[in-house]
Amino acid sequence: MLLRSRFLSYPLPFSFPHHLPPRSLSIFYESKPNPQTLSYSSSSSSSSSSSSPIQSREPTSSDAALFVPPGVARADVTADMVLPGSNIVVGPYAGDAKIKQVEFVKSSARARDCPKDERPEFAIVGRSNVGKSSLINSLVKKKEFALTSKKPGKTQLINHFLVNKSWYIVDLPGYGFANASQSMRTDWSSFTKGYFLNRDTLVSVMLLIDASVPPQQIDLDCANWLGRNNIAVTFVFTKCDKVKGGKGSRKDENIKQFQELISKYYQEPPPWIMTSCVTGLGRDELLLHMSQLRNYWDN
Numbered sequence: 001m002l003l004r005s006r007f008l009s010y011p012l013p014f015s016f017p018h019h020l021p022p023r024s025l026s027i028f029y030e031s032k033p034n035p036q037t038l039s040y041s042s043s044s045s046s047s048s049s050s051s052s053p054i055q056s057r058e059p060t061s062s063d064a065a066l067f068v069p070p071g072v073a074r075a076d077v078t079a080d081m082v083l084p085g086s087n088i089v090v091g092p093y094a095g096d097a098k099i100k101q102v103e104f105v106k107s108s109a110r111a112r113d114c115p116k117d118e119r120p121e122f123a124i125v126g127r128s129n130v131g132k133s134s135l136i137n138s139l140v141k142k143k144e145f146a147l148t149s150k151k152p153g154k155t156q157l158i159n160h161f162l163v164n165k166s167w168y169i170v171d172l173p174g175y176g177f178a179n180a181s182q183s184m185r186t187d188w189s190s191f192t193k194g195y196f197l198n199r200d201t202l203v204s205v206m207l208l209i210d211a212s213v214p215p216q217q218i219d220l221d222c223a224n225w226l227g228r229n230n231i232a233v234t235f236v237f238t239k240c241d242k243v244k245g246g247k248g249s250r251k252d253e254n255i256k257q258f259q260e261l262i263s264k265y266y267q268e269p270p271p272w273i274m275t276s277c278v279t280g281l282g283r284d285e286l287l288l289h290m291s292q293l294r295n296y297w298d299n
Contacts, residue, residue: 065087065269066082066087066088066089067086067087067088067089067269067270067271068089068091069089069090069091069092069093069094069292069296070091070092070093070296071091071092071093072089072091072092077089083273083285083288083289084285085240085273085274085275085281085282085285086271086272086273086274086282086285086289087269087271087272088271088272088273088285088289090288090289090292091292093291093292093293093295093296093299094288094289094291094292094295095291095292095295096291097284097287097288097290097291098287099139099140099141099163099164099287100164101163101164101165102140102142102161102162102163102164102169103161103162104159104160104161104162105160105161105162105168106159106160107157107158107159107160108157108158108159108160109157109158109191110191110194111158111191111194111195111198111199112198113158114158114160114170114195114199115160115168118200118201119162119166119167119168119201120167120168120201120203120294120297120298121160121167121168121169121170121199121201121202121203122167122168122169122170122202122203122204122205122206122290122293122294123170123172123195123196123199123202123204123205123206124136124169124170124171124172124205124206124208124236125172125173125174125175125192125205125206125207125208125222126174126175126207126208126209126210126219126236126238127174127175127176127208127210127216127218127219128174128175128176129174129210130174130208130209130210130238130239131208131210131238131239131277132171132174132208133171134238134277135208135236135238135275135277136161136169136171137277138275138277138280138283139169139283139286139287140161140163140169156173157173158170158171158172158173158191158192158195159171159172167294168201172192172195173192175192175218175222176216176218193225196226196229196231197229197231202231202232203232203290203293203294203297204232204233204234204290204293205226205231205232205233205234206233206234206236206286207219207222207223207226207233207234207235207236208236208237208238209235209236209237209238209255209258210237210238210239211237211238211239211240211242211251211254211255211274212239212240212242212251212254213254214254214257215254215257215258215261219258220258220261220262220265223235223262223265223266224265227265227266228265232293233270234270234271234272234273234289235258235262235270235271235272235273236272236273236275236282236286237251237255237258237272237273237274237275238275238276238277239251239276240274240275240276240281240282241276241278241279241281242276251274255272255274259272271289273285273286273289
């Protein structure tokens with residue numbers, strides 16, 4: 001069985017597979033009664049280290065839409081098990097989330113050129129200028145580790161960063177770069193989709209969504225494609241510290257609208273989390289979420 005089969009995403013409303021692998025990600029999810037009942041408010045953030053205790057919160061109406069991991073019964077979920085600013089429950093597979101060491105390994109123009117050492121990896125992808133490189137820099141706590149540029153679309157290769165000698169963060173090119181040539185956009189679609197479909201060691205995709213603007217169709221299209229192809233995904237809402245007056249509604253409203261729109265593509269809600277590279281919101285919580293996915297994958 002392919003290693004990647006352990007983390008197949010849950011089925012879509014019109015695409016139910018007859019059989020799911022024993023370690024399908026579908027068991028991570030609980031059904032929701034109504035997307036309009038979701039609550040997206042978050043406690044204030046801090047830039048504390050990954051060893052900081054996770055804040056607790058009062059139960060909300062979004063509890064029916066929680067991402068519940070293996071080893072936890074939904075009836076046993078308590079308020080302090082839910083990561084703030086997210087729908088993610090922390091379970092027994094969550095472990096040491098600290099990043100102690102990180103190094104750049106290689107850039108690849110094709111999926112088949114990526115590292116072949118079978119270490120688990122998380123792919124980070126999103127629309128150009130969504131803050132992808134800034135998020136990677138925030139996760140590893142190195143200001144210029146991943147290239148940041150005022151010119152969206154700078155990343156054009158599949159970049160592998162080895163973390164703690166045991167797993168990878170993978171920086172993928174941003175999509176939707178308006179100034180790119182048509183041939184470059186076609187090449188992006190071809191080799192990036194090839195990576196998603198053929199990378200056996202891919203644990204999950206971190207799909208970055210700009211929370212400071214209303215939902216974009218290109219993000220919905222990407223989420224839909226990932227779901228239809230059974231690629232496990234977590235929605236990472238970026239720029240949650242920003243509010244653009246006159247250009248869009250507040251971040252909570254944007255996130256809520258995105259969730260309502262995405263419910264058309266997913267029968268059950270994927271995990272989601274709010275982040276800010278400016279304030280540090282969600283950094284430690286995202287790493288803890290990644291640790292439980294990774295440890296379950298390794299088990």
